[in-house]
Amino acid sequence: MKKTPILALLAAGGAALAASPALAADEPIKVGALLSVTGPASFLGAPEARTLEMLVEELNAKGGVAGRKIQLLLKDTGGSPEKALSFAKQLVDEEQVFAIIGPSTSGETMAVKPIAEESGTLLLSCAAAEAIVNPVAKWVFKTPQKDSHAVVRIFQQMKKMGVTRIGVLSSNTGFGKAGKDQIAKIAPEHGITIVVDEVYDKAATDLTAEVTKLKAAGVQAVLNWSIEPAQAIVIKNIRQIGLDVPIFQSHGFGNLQYVKAAGAAAEGVIFPAGRILVADKLPDKHPQKAVLLAYKRAYESRYKEDVSTFGGHAWDAFHLLVNAIRAGGADRAKARDALEATQGFVGTAGLFTMSPADHNGLGLDAFEMLVVKGGGFAVLSN
Amino acid sequence: MSLELVLQYLVAGLTYGTIYAVVGVGFNIIYNTTGIINFAQGEFVMLGGMTAVTLHAFLPLPLAIAGAVLVTMGVGALIEVTFIRWLWKPSVLRMIVITIGISILVREAALHLWGEQVRALPYFTGDEVTSLDLGGVRFSPQVLWSLGVCLFIVVALWAFFQRTRVGRQMRACAANRDAAILCGIPTRNLVTLSFVLSAGIGALAGAVVSPITYTHYGIGSGLAIKGFTVAVLGGLGNSFAAVAAGFLVGILESFSVWLLPAAYTDAVSVTVFLAILFFRPSGLFGSREIARLKAY
Numbered sequence: 080m081k082k083t084p085i086l087a088l089l090a091a092g093g094a095a096l097a098a099s100p101a102l103a104a105d106e107p108i109k110v111g112a113l114l115s116v117t118g119p120a121s122f123l124g125a126p127e128a129r130t131l132e133m134l135v136e137e138l139n140a141k142g143g144v145a146g147r148k149i150q151l152l153l154k155d156t157g158g159s160p161e162k163a164l165s166f167a168k169q170l171v172d173e174e175q176v177f178a179i180i181g182p183s184t185s186g187e188t189m190a191v192k193p194i195a196e197e198s199g200t201l202l203l204s205c206a207a208a209e210a211i212v213n214p215v216a217k218w219v220f221k222t223p224q225k226d227s228h229a230v231v232r233i234f235q236q237m238k239k240m241g242v243t244r245i246g247v248l249s250s251n252t253g254f255g256k257a258g259k260d261q262i263a264k265i266a267p268e269h270g271i272t273i274v275v276d277e278v279y280d281k282a283a284t285d286l287t288a289e290v291t292k293l294k295a296a297g298v299q300a301v302l303n304w305s306i307e308p309a310q311a312i313v314i315k316n317i318r319q320i321g322l323d324v325p326i327f328q329s330h331g332f333g334n335l336q337y338v339k340a341a342g343a344a345a346e347g348v349i350f351p352a353g354r355i356l357v358a359d360k361l362p363d364k365h366p367q368k369a370v371l372l373a374y375k376r377a378y379e380s381r382y383k384e385d386v387s388t389f390g391g392h393a394w395d396a397f398h399l400l401v402n403a404i405r406a407g408g409a410d411r412a413k414a415r416d417a418l419e420a421t422q423g424f425v426g427t428a429g430l431f432t433m434s435p436a437d438h439n440g441l442g443l444d445a446f447e448m449l450v451v452k453g454g455g456f457a458v459l460s461n
Numbered sequence: 462m463s464l465e466l467v468l469q470y471l472v473a474g475l476t477y478g479t480i481y482a483v484v485g486v487g488f489n490i491i492y493n494t495t496g497i498i499n500f501a502q503g504e505f506v507m508l509g510g511m512t513a514v515t516l517h518a519f520l521p522l523p524l525a526i527a528g529a530v531l532v533t534m535g536v537g538a539l540i541e542v543t544f545i546r547w548l549w550k551p552s553v554l555r556m557i558v559i560t561i562g563i564s565i566l567v568r569e570a571a572l573h574l575w576g577e578q579v580r581a582l583p584y585f586t587g588d589e590v591t592s593l594d595l596g597g598v599r600f601s602p603q604v605l606w607s608l609g610v611c612l613f614i615v616v617a618l619w620a621f622f623q624r625t626r627v628g629r630q631m632r633a634c635a636a637n638r639d640a641a642i643l644c645g646i647p648t649r650n651l652v653t654l655s656f657v658l659s660a661g662i663g664a665l666a667g668a669v670v671s672p673i674t675y676t677h678y679g680i681g682s683g684l685a686i687k688g689f690t691v692a693v694l695g696g697l698g699n700s701f702a703a704v705a706a707g708f709l710v711g712i713l714e715s716f717s718v719w720l721l722p723a724a725y726t727d728a729v730s731v732t733v734f735l736a737i738l739f740f741r742p743s744g745l746f747g748s749r750e751i752a753r754l755k756a757y
Contacts, residue, residue: 125577285473
C-alpha cells in the first residue's frame with residue numbers, strides 16, 4: 080500500500096522527463112521587437128510593427144523556421160530611449176529572447192546597443208544613423224541605408240541644380256543630430272556652404288520663426304533632417320512664408336502620410352528613399368521589383384494603408400534573421416555568423432551584402448532620388 | 462534686423478500665443494469659480510481638434526467645429542460631475558493630483574479611440590500654401606482665423622461675466638463662495654458651468670489651430686503646462702491678464718529663435734516665467750493684496 084504512491088510518483092516523474100525534450104524542441108523562438116508605435120516616431124514604428132505581425136503570422140502558418148514557430152514579443156517604446164532601454168533589459172533578462180528587431184530610431188538604438196553587446200543578443204536595428212554600425216559591434220546590425228549615403232546623394236543632386244548656399248534644419252533627436260553631423264562633414268566636399276543651421280525640438284508644432292531666419296539669409300535650398308510630423312509642418316511654413324526654393328528632405332520622409340499631412344506644400348519635395356515607394360514604376364528586370372510588389376500588395380490589402388520605407392526596414396530585418404536561423408540553426412553564435420555572411424540578399428531597401436566590417440550591407444545605389452508629384456512619389460528625372 | 466523681419470517674428474509669436482492664451486483663460490475660469498487648478502485643460506484642446514476632424518468626415522466644416530465644441534463641453538460636464546462634485550473641501554495638492562489623473566485618463570482614451578496618428582482639419586480658407594502679404598510680411602490666413610477666434614472668445618467671455626446674470630453669479634462665487642451660497646446662488650451648478658465653459662473655449666481653440674499645428678492624442682499635457690505657466694504669469698484669477706501673458710510668452714519664444722537654437726524655446730519661456738515670479742510672485746498683473754487673501 081505504501082509503495083504504490085511512490086511508484087506512481089516515479090512513473091509520473093519519468094513520463095514528465097521523457098516528455099520535456101520534445102517540448103523543448105517545439106518551443107517557439109522568442110523574437111523581441113522594440114518599436115515606437117506611438118509618439119513622435121509613430122510614422123516609423125507603427126508600419127514596422129504591422130509588418131512584423133503580418134510576417135510572423137505568415138511564417139508560422141507555413142510551420143515556422145528550423146521546425147519551430149516564432150513568438151513575437153512587441154514592446155511600444157513611444158520613441159523614448161529610456162523606455163527602449165528598460166524594455167530591452169526586460170526582453171534580454173526575463174524573456175531571454177533570441178534576437179531583437181528594432182528600435183525604430185537612432186537615439187533609442189544607441190541606448191540599447193550596449194545591452195545587446197553585453198548579453199550576446201542579436202540586434203537588428205531599423206534606425207539609420209551611421210554610428211550604430213560604425214564602429215562595428217559584434218551583435219549589432221542595421222537594415223536602413225546609411226545616412227551618410229543619403230547626404231551624398233542629396234548633395235550630388237544639389238550640385239546638378241546649381242545650388243551652393245543652403246539652410247539646414249534638423250530635430251534634436253539621435254537621427255537629426257547624426258544627420259546634421261554628416262551634412263556638416265560632407266558639405267565642403269561638394270562645394271556646398273551651410274548658411275543657416277537650426278536645431279528644433281522634436282515636438283515642435285510650428286517652425287515659422289526658424290523658417291523666417293532662413294528667408295532672411297537668402298538660402299538657395301532648404302535641407303530638413305528629421306522624422307517627426309515637423310517634417311510636414313516645416314514645408315508648409317516654408318511655402319506660407321513665401322520662400323520658393325527647392326526643399327530637400329532626409330530618407331525619413333518615406334511615408335506617404337507625411338505627404339498627405341503637408342498637402343499642396345509637399346509638391347516638388349526631393350528626397351532619397353528606398354525603391355519600395357515607386358515599386359510599380361521600376362523596370363520589370365529590376366532585381367528588387369518582385370519582392371517589393373509582393374510586400375506592397377500583402378501590406379496594403381491587409382492594413383488598407385500605403386507602404387512606407389520604414390515597414391520595409393522591418394521586413395528586411397525579419398527576413399535576414401529568418402535566413403540566418405535557417406543557415407546557422409537556432410543557435411545565437413551560428414546565426415550571427417550566418418547573418419554576417421549574407422551575400423546579395425534582395426531586400427526592400429536594396430541588395431544586402433554584409434561582412435565583418437560592414438553590418439549594414441547597403442551601398443550608395445540602395446537609394447533612389449524621389450520627388451513628390453501630384454500627391455504621390457515619383458522617380459526624379461534630371 | 463529689418464522691420465519686416467521683426468513683424469514676421471511677431472506674427473509667428475502671435476500664432477503660438479493664441480493657443481497659450483486660450484488655455485490660460487480656461488485655467489482661470491475654473492480657478493475663479495472653484496479654486497481648482499485643472500490640469501486636464503490641455504486635453505480639452507486636444508479633444509476639440511480630434512473630434513472636429515472626426516465629425517468633418519461627414520459634416521461641413523462649421524458644423525463639425527460646432528459639434529466638436531458641444532461634445533467637448535459635454536465631456537467637461539461629465540468630468541466635473543463624476544470626479545469633482547463629490548469632493549468635500551479638497552486640499553490643493555489633492556485636486557492637482559486628481560486633475561492630472563483625469564488628463565492621463567482622457568489622453569489614453571483618445572489614444573484608443575483615434576490611434577497614434579496625427580490629424581488636422583483643412584485650412585478654413587485656402588490651403589497649405591496660400592499666404593497673405595501684409596507689407597512684405599507673409600503668413601497663412603489661418604493665423605488671422607486663430608487671432609479672430611481668440612478675440613471672439615475674450616470679448617464673449619467679458620460680455621458673459623459683466624452683463625449676464627449667470628456670469629455675475631459666477632463672479633460672486635469667485636469672490637466669496639460662502640456668501641454666494643447664502644445669497645441663494647446655485648454654486649454646485651456653477652462649478653459644472655465653469656468646466657463646461659473652459660472645455661468649450663479650449664475645444665474651439667483646438668479646432669482653429671489644428672490646421673497649423675496638427676492634433677494628436679498627446680498634445681494635451683504640454684499645452685496644460687504652458688497654459689498654467691501663462692495663467693500664473695498673468696496673475697492667477699485674471700483672465701485678461703492671461704491673454705496678455707499668453708501673447709507675451711508666444712512672442713518671446715518666437716524672437717528667441719533669432720538668438721538661440723530653436724530647441725531652446727521652451728527653456729526661454731520658462732526662464733522668463735521664473736524670473737518674473739521672482740520679482741512679482743503674484744504675476745505680472747496680479748495685485749499683491751488680493752494674492753495674499755487667496756487660499757494659496
